[in-house]
Amino acid sequence: MTTSLPRRFTARTQAALAVERLAAEASRRLGRGSGEMIGGKLALRVAPGMLAEVAAQRRSACVSATNGKTTTTRLLARALGTLGPVASNSGGANMAPGVLAALSKPPFDAVAALEVDEIWLPPVAREVLPRVVVLLNISRDQLDRSNETRRIAAMWRELGGELPGTTVVANVDDPLVAWAAAGWSRQVWVSAGQNWTADAMVCPQCARLLHRNDNGWWSECGLARPEPIVAVTGPSELLWYGRTITARLDLPGRVNLGNAAMAAAAAREFGVDVEAALAAMTGLGDVQGRYQEVVLGERGRRGRLLLAKNPAGWVEMMELLGDAPPRPVVIDFNSQTADGRDPSWIWDVPFERLGGRQVLVTGERKEDMSVRLAYAEVPHSVHASAEDAALAANEKVVDVVANYTAFRDLLVRSSR
Amino acid sequence: MSRGPSTTRIALIYPELLGTYGDGGNAIVLARRLRWRGLRGEIVNVPAGAPVPDGCDIYLLGGGEDAPQVLAADGIRQNRAIARAVSGGAAVLAVCAGYQVIGESFPSGGEIHPGLHLVDIETRRSFAPPQTPPPARAVGDIVVEPDPRLALPTLYGYENHAGRTRRLPGAGGFPLGTVRRGIGDGDAGTDGIIDGRVVGTYLHGPVLAQNPALADMLLGWVHGSLPPLDGPPETTALREARRRALAAS
Ligand SMILES: [Zn+2]
Numbered sequence: 274m275t276t277s278l279p280r281r282f283t284a285r286t287q288a289a290l291a292v293e294r295l296a297a298e299a300s301r302r303l304g305r306g307s308g309e310m311i312g313g314k315l316a317l318r319v320a321p322g323m324l325a326e327v328a329a330q331r332r333s334a335c336v337s338a339t340n341g342k343t344t345t346t347r348l349l350a351r352a353l354g355t356l357g358p359v360a361s362n363s364g365g366a367n368m369a370p371g372v373l374a375a376l377s378k379p380p381f382d383a384v385a386a387l388e389v390d391e392i393w394l395p396p397v398a399r400e401v402l403p404r405v406v407v408l409l410n411i412s413r414d415q416l417d418r419s420n421e422t423r424r425i426a427a428m429w430r431e432l433g434g435e436l437p438g439t440t441v442v443a444n445v446d447d448p449l450v451a452w453a454a455a456g457w458s459r460q461v462w463v464s465a466g467q468n469w470t471a472d473a474m475v476c477p478q479c480a481r482l483l484h485r486n487d488n489g490w491w492s493e494c495g496l497a498r499p500e501p502i503v504a505v506t507g508p509s510e511l512l513w514y515g516r517t518i519t520a521r522l523d524l525p526g527r528v529n530l531g532n533a534a535m536a537a538a539a540a541r542e543f544g545v546d547v548e549a550a551l552a553a554m555t556g557l558g559d560v561q562g563r564y565q566e567v568v569l570g571e572r573g574r575r576g577r578l579l580l581a582k583n584p585a586g587w588v589e590m591m592e593l594l595g596d597a598p599p600r601p602v603v604i605d606f607n608s609q610t611a612d613g614r615d616p617s618w619i620w621d622v623p624f625e626r627l628g629g630r631q632v633l634v635t636g637e638r639k640e641d642m643s644v645r646l647a648y649a650e651v652p653h654s655v656h657a658s659a660e661d662a663a664l665a666a667n668e669k670v671v672d673v674v675a676n677y678t679a680f681r682d683l684l685v686r687s688s689r
Numbered sequence: 690m691s692r693g694p695s696t697t698r699i700a701l702i703y704p705e706l707l708g709t710y711g712d713g714g715n716a717i718v719l720a721r722r723l724r725w726r727g728l729r730g731e732i733v734n735v736p737a738g739a740p741v742p743d744g745c746d747i748y749l750l751g752g753g754e755d756a757p758q759v760l761a762a763d764g765i766r767q768n769r770a771i772a773r774a775v776s777g778g779a780a781v782l783a784v785c786a787g788y789q790v791i792g793e794s795f796p797s798g799g800e801i802h803p804g805l806h807l808v809d810i811e812t813r814r815s816f817a818p819p820q821t822p823p824p825a826r827a828v829g830d831i832v833v834e835p836d837p838r839l840a841l842p843t844l845y846g847y848e849n850h851a852g853r854t855r856r857l858p859g860a861g862g863f864p865l866g867t868v869r870r871g872i873g874d875g876d877a878g879t880d881g882i883i884d885g886r887v888v889g890t891y892l893h894g895p896v897l898a899q900n901p902a903l904a905d906m907l908l909g910w911v912h913g914s915l916p917p918l919d920g921p922p923e924t925t926a927l928r929e930a931r932r933r934a935l936a937a938s
Contacts, residue, residue, distance in 0.1 A: 474705035620714030
């Protein structure tokens, strides 16, 4: 395949690309996932500068956020797909090695839709030099890592100064995002909504308390919600550059309409018109197993898989559970490193809202979740596994809300 | 606000600033444990920027990030409501950033800020000699054996703080307990303070959810005769699970 590599790639980068392919291939054969991480890691060790090289001939978009970056990247990739081939790290590997793996495949001039971890966005974007950066939200995640929300916003804000040619598509409803994006050379302001405000109470600019009303938020220092050019205005309605358009997605919930609005606004910067973008987005019914219905165990029980890995994500899921018929809810809750070791954030989730449903609890920290539900006065039962819980449910189909590693393990078990 | 003679008022101070680690759950635990005993409890939510009310029975301060911690300390200092309430017999539970704030002084953003002077402790990034590198952030499970005078069972929690805390010479009260696992205050091997009815600790969890006996101690102080309450059984299961998990690791 080396013949398809552009001549300008250095010998070191060509070698690194070969290493990347070999390692990824070996890892896939050994059944260790997609192989993106291991291949990318080795390649970066051989040629640290190669990310810039494999990105150089591409028009790219980087998508970052605490919640919704995977979904938004998938939606954007579909919209950009109307133009031709798209490179994307659709496997969810969103640090430098995963981005590298996505960009290491020909054609090397294909546009790229890249999901990038919040902390990794600055180092990745400095190499990739994206045409567009999409910033959705910043909220608490993995408390034990102590990544203060304002520190992430400050990193993003600084990044803008280093990317004079980049347009930022930013969510005006998140004050941290709006402040981060204000320093960039060009903004497309989108109102994608934010139903979690607890992490954005203090002005990121002056540290005074933010004021809020139905029309937005503002601070005494002058920082205020920018006027959006694109906005979610109804359950299937967008304000789009001065006109109202209908948007119907297969992904459920208002939060996903917000993700689609962000993705469509980003795609517009690549020349994709909104109708084509939205048409391409419909048909996407699940994202890495999210919202997908799977078989749970041997006895024909089924579960719709929902991911909620922090308070903001849980509040979104509550809204989504509210849309559906009230099925039994299985909560599968872990606290491994990838989940955040500290599970205390569940006390910020209004679990009282689950009252009236059958609630079943499992996971490595099921006892913590059970205490939370006891104090929310939500009757529930505790089970050894999600499959056991589904079997104990009153109905054949349940909703399963899991956090990161619990969700991943469920997907693996259900696809066997 | 209408208030029956037996309503226990629980003030949750500035949850937007001091609520980063689920510590608002402490208010839920106290209110439910009153209700489950057939008593009346009321959570008084004090949003940041509002004056701290007089006349509450228990004041709760939680954990938070650096800038909000300073903002909260400045806000609480505006009136002396908590200090007045404490001298009138009210209880205080202050966790992590809140614990640092109730002392003499605490560090934030490279500066030392004055605290609320409710207890005789001070917090710094480090108490080691200047040329020594500052200690690592204390992050992880923490287990504390409470002072025997408190007659409490083992305390379980999670800590996440950069500061180190110590008692000032001649300080009143005594440490909440001895650290069996984790960092707590730091060099002294203790965690927290109890001085009169003011309790400070580094334990998140929320601490009262994992340690209902501590919740009942606070309630007993302000309510006098507190009817007994077993459980809930979910807490017993949680404490057993924590005990097993921490013994294995
Ligand atoms: Zn401001």
